[in-house]
Every structure is written in structure tokens, then in C-alpha cells.
Amino acid sequence: MxxxxxxxxxxxxxxxxxxxxxxxxxxxxxxxxxxxxxxxxxxxxxxxxxxxxxxxxxxxxxxxxxxxxxxxxxxxxxxxxxxxxxxxxxxxxxxxxxxxxxxxxQFEERGRGFSFQKDEPLDMRYGGGESTTAADVVNVTREDELERIFREYGEEKLSKEIARAMIEKRRIAPIIRTVQLVEVILETYKKKLQSKKDVPWVGGLHPATKVFQALRIAVNNxxxxxxxxxxxxxxxxxxxxxxxxxxxxxxxxxxxxxxxxxxxxxxxxxxxxxxxxxxxxxxxxxxxxxxxxxxxxxxx
Ligand SMILES: C[S@@+](CC[C@H](N)C(=O)[O-])C[C@H]1O[C@@H](n2cnc3c(N)ncnc32)[C@H](O)[C@@H]1O
Structure with missing residues (x-):
């Protein structure tokens, strides 16, 4: 396409x-x-x-x-x-x-993990090469820095809660695929909103929209x-x-x-x-x- x-x-x-x-x-x-x-x-x-x-x-x-x-x-x-x-x-x-x-x-076909609707490796780099991937950011960044990334680059309202949940998840196993990240975000939203829906949409947006945007901005500076x-x-x-x-x-x-x-x-x-x-x-x-x-x- x-x-x-x-x-x-x-x-x-x-x-x-x-x-x-x-x-x-x-x-x-x-x-x-x-x-x-x-x-x-x-x-x-x-x-x-x-x-x-x-x-x-x-x-x-x-x-x-x-x-x-x-x-x-x-x-x-x-x-x-x-x-x-x-x-x-x-x-x-x-x-x-x-x-x-x-x-x-890039979004639809190259398997770079830009889309939360696909199961792909968490990469998100435009240029590839030796630079940091989204999986690197998610798995090694400190909690307060993750929170800042989600807040400043994504204007994510649950930045604190999502950063916390990611730290807990990555202690068990590294978060290396988009589906794992989406799962953490959905769990956090469902808990906060006390929702039983599979996807509790927020203001017409999928809950993962802002975190994915924020990570892409951070990865590519x-x-x-x-x-x-x-x-x-x-x-x-x-x-x-x-x-x-x-x-x-x-x-x-x-x-x-x-x-x-x-x-x-x-x-x-x-x-x-x-x-x-x-x-x-x-x-x-x-x-x-x-x-x-x-x-x-x-x-x-
Ligand atoms: C929105 S698309 C451009 C679409 C293009 N105007 C067209 O008509 O097809 C943005 C492109 O910019 C590239 N890009 C994004 N940030 C870049 C950067 N900092 N340096 C060079 N290329 C970049 C992406 O790889 C992508 O191919």
C-alpha cells in the first residue's frame, strides 16, 4: 500500500x-x-x-x-x-x-512495532542501525523517566500507573513485543476504571494510543x-x-x-x-x- x-x-x-x-x-x-x-x-x-x-x-x-x-x-x-x-x-x-x-x-507492513493493533517486535526506529529500540526503552529506563516520557510525549493521564505496571511486568520477563505492552496498558486502565471491557476506550481512543506515540517520539528523539x-x-x-x-x-x-x-x-x-x-x-x-x-x- x-x-x-x-x-x-x-x-x-x-x-x-x-x-x-x-x-x-x-x-x-x-x-x-x-x-x-x-x-x-x-x-x-x-x-x-x-x-x-x-x-x-x-x-x-x-x-x-x-x-x-x-x-x-x-x-x-x-x-x-x-x-x-x-x-x-x-x-x-x-x-x-x-x-x-x-x-x-512503515506502520502497516514493516513489522517495526509502531502499531498497537499488531503483534510485532517493539522496535519503532525509523532508521534501524545501532540505535536504541522501543524494547530497550521499555526494559531499561527508570520508572520516573518512563513516567516523564509517557506524560510529556504522549500526554498520557495514567503515565505514573503505567510506568509502575511496566516495571513490575518486566521484573518477571522482558517486554519485547507490542502485544505484551498493550496488555500492561489495558490491565492498568481496566483496574483504574474498574472496567470489565476487553478494551476500555478512552475519549474515542484505544488506551495504548498515547503510550505508543510517546515511545516512538522517545526512540527517535x-x-x-x-x-x-x-x-x-x-x-x-x-x-x-x-x-x-x-x-x-x-x-x-x-x-x-x-x-x-x-x-x-x-x-x-x-x-x-x-x-x-x-x-x-x-x-x-x-x-x-x-x-x-x-x-x-x-x-x-
Ligand atoms: C509521513 S512520511 C512522509 C511521506 C511522504 N511525504 C509521502 O508523500 O509519501 C515521513 C517519512 O519521514 C521519515 N522520517 C521521520 N523522521 C525522520 C528523520 N528525523 N530523518 C529522516 N527521515 C525521517 C520516515 O522514515 C518516513 O518515511
Whole structure:
């Protein structure tokens, strides 16, 4: 299944693309945005496509095959954006897009443990390699730190109780699969709510939603890399170049909003005062789009 790009026409319009422009896609994924960017900058515009996930790069190469040498692929974390741009002498940079989070095939097909609805190893890394997995975080992190992760990154109301229950469970056996983690969370919720339901839904959400989000953010240091990448993106943009960022939850949107506010009138101007959100037709067809926010700035 190919990822459906979110806020596609809005992003392309916001970037004010023209023939021959040079654009960076920091989150290439299944290349839906990249494809539209290459069409809008035809016949000779260039795209630098970055993704931390080697499988995403392989898939994107297939989707973008017809554009030939107009595309340069980089398998890296976008926290190294500035270095990639200077190493490849890519520029002048007229536009940059960041479409944060996971793509549908990562979530549905790659067995990385992003989804609480599947039985998979607790991995949750975008890029793989030697870095810490979600199982590492769950099994070695101290109780107070686990609680902080669930509270700060997931806004989880039962962060304390879930952290406690995880510590007790992992004393018996390591928690290495998604189903084990879901079980701990469900038990905690059922006890707290004195519920006999198999899944006591909370405000329309499965009880595991927030803990899974929090772990993914912690494993990939998502807030840290975003804070590192945003100034680099502004730095590599040419004057009048535009940066478009699509976020999917309040924590990452807050980082983008504060950074833009702080830089306003110094290095950038806001293209829109308020973030662009999806129309009803889009999020009815693609539920993930419901929480998407697009913020766009222009380099001074
Ligand atoms: C929402 S998907 C992008 C979808 C893409 N715009 C499309 O149209 O198919 C996000 C992608 O960004 C990648 N990603 C997330 N964080 C990253 C990071 N810090 N550095 C590089 N790639 C990252 C993920 O591996 C994933 O492929």
C-alpha cells in the first residue's frame, strides 16, 4: 500500500514552485510530495530526497524512476541536513518540505512495532542501525523517566500507573513485543476504571494510543532532531525560499510554532498567520490527515 500524501495541493501551492527550482524533501517516504514537486518544477528542477529509512529510499527510487537524474537520494536523519546540502553542493535551495512522522508502509507492513493493533517486535526506529529500540526503552529506563516520557510525549493521564505496571511486568520477563505492552496498558486502565471491557476506550481512543506515540517520539528523539533541523533548514534556504512543515500532534506542532515565532522578522516571515488544516473530504478519506497542520515560512 502506497502512503497517501497529506495536504498535498496545499503544500505545493504554499511552496510557490516554478520550473527549474531546487527543493529538499526531508521526509521522502513514499515520495507522494516529491513526485508533485518534481512535476511542478519540470523540466529541470532538482530534488534532494532525504529519509532515515533505507527501505523508504528504495521504494522512493522506484516511484521517482521516471525523473532520472533530477533526484538525489540521501539516506540519513534530517538532523544532518546542513551537512548533506554542503557535501552535495545542492542549491540554491528554493523550497524545503518536512512531513513528519511515519509513512503508511512503515506502520502497516514493516513489522517495526509502531502499531498497537499488531503483534510485532517493539522496535519503532525509523532508521534501524545501532540505535536504541522501543524494547530497550521499555526494559531499561527508570520508572520516573518512563513516567516523564509517557506524560510529556504522549500526554498520557495514567503515565505514573503505567510506568509502575511496566516495571513490575518486566521484573518477571522482558517486554519485547507490542502485544505484551498493550496488555500492561489495558490491565492498568481496566483496574483504574474498574472496567470489565476487553478494551476500555478512552475519549474515542484505544488506551495504548498515547503510550505508543510517546515511545516512538522517545526512540527517535523526534523533538530533539526537529529542534536541530529547523534552524539548518532556514540556514540553507536562499532568500525568498520557503519551508513547509506538516505536523501530526500538538507536541511537534508546538516546537515548529515556537521556532517560527522566535525567528519571525529576524530570518523569516510567516506565509500564513494560522496553520493550514485538512478539509473534511480529505480526513474522511484518510483519517491520519485529521490532526495534520501545515505551517509555512519564507526566508527573508
Ligand atoms: C509521513 S512520511 C512522509 C511521506 C511522504 N511525504 C509521502 O508523500 O509519501 C515521513 C517519512 O519521514 C521519515 N522520517 C521521520 N523522521 C525522520 C528523520 N528525523 N530523518 C529522516 N527521515 C525521517 C520516515 O522514515 C518516513 O518515511
Amino acid at each position: 502506497r502512503h497517501v500524501p497529506v495536504l498535498l495541493s496545499e503544500t505545493i501551492e504554499a511552496l510557490k514552485l516554478k520550473s527549474g527550482m531546487h527543493v529538499i524533501d526531508c521526509t521522502l517516504g513514499d515520495a507522494g510530495h516529491a513526485e508533485a514537486i518534481l512535476e511542478a518544477t519540470a523540466p529541470n528542477g532538482k530534488l534532494l530526497g532525504v529519509d532515515a529509512d533505507p527501505e523508504a529510499i528504495l521504494r522512493a527510487k522506484q516511484f521517482l524512476y521516471r525523473f532520472g537524474d533530477r533526484v538525489v537520494f540521501v539516506r540519513d536523519n534530517f538532523s544532518g541536513l546542513g551537512e548533506s546540502v554542503s557535501r552535495l553542493a545542492f542549491g540554491p535551495v528554493h523550497g524545503i518540505i518536512m512531513d513528519l512522522g511515519w509513512s503508511s508502509p 523526534e523533538y530533539g532532531v526537529l529542534e536541530k533541523a529547523l534552524p539548518q533548514a532556514i540556514n540553507v534556504l536562499a532568500p525568498s525560499g520557503r519551508l513547509a512543515v506538516i505536523t501530526f500532534h500538538s507536541g511537534e506542532d508546538r516546537i515548529v510554532k515556537h521556532f517560527f515565532k522566535h525567528q519571525e522578522h529576524k530570518t523569516i516571515r510567516m506565509v500564513y498567520k494560522k496553520p493550514i488544516v485538512c478539509v473534511k473530504e480529505e480526513y474522511e478519506a484518510n483519517p491520519r490527515a485529521r490532526s495534520a497542520k501545515l505551517r509555512v515560512v519564507e526566508k527573508l
